[in-house]
Amino acid sequence: MRIDKDLVAASATPLVLGILEGDEMHGYAIIKRVSELSGGDMQWTDGMLYPLLHRLERLGYLRSSWGVSEAGRRRKHYAITETGRAALAERQGQWTVVAEALRQVWHSAQRPPAAETGWA
Template identity: 40%
Template sequence: MVSRMKADAVRGHLDGLLLAVLEAGPLHGYAIITSVLNRSGGALDLRTGTIYPALKRLERLGLLASSWEAVGARRRRRCYRLTDAGRRSLAGERADWREFTAAISAVLNPRSPA
């Protein structure tokens, strides 16, 4: 059984999550949500009201670019892809994450009693 993480647990890491799932190639919003859900083993279930403002913000910052894609005869959906700046930002997010998790791990799982 997979427990869902609290929304607050994602705060501060949302940009990195979005950039990471777009690293493999362009995706539309629902596919981004599904990718995060699948890659987290069901623990991270992002809401559309959370990701779309974040995607727009990342696009304004130049980390993502988007374009419209036709779906069937009458529908379109916006697809997002990483820019070169987005790839650099993702590398920084990963480095920050490693540093953060190492520090938290050192406190929660000390090698010897303090």
């Protein structure tokens, strides 16, 4: 399934912050985790992720440090900050409202209109 780029963009910040809430990671691990979480339907690229990570770092939502990967390569690791946790909590609230509104719309769209059922 192809995910529309507007939906990918809208969900990118809460996804990254949520993933990093559990533990710090390097960019490739974040890309891999997004793919796992989406069952392979979301395939992020370096060109999409790294500008987002840099923006979130500028906003103070993330901090970065150099570390060594499991393979012994030097990699930049990203971790969520307290400011990032607050931003994540706010985004979670927003997404909960959006998801519930969509659920209601889709649920009501599955029922026949009242005129067809005689419930009017």
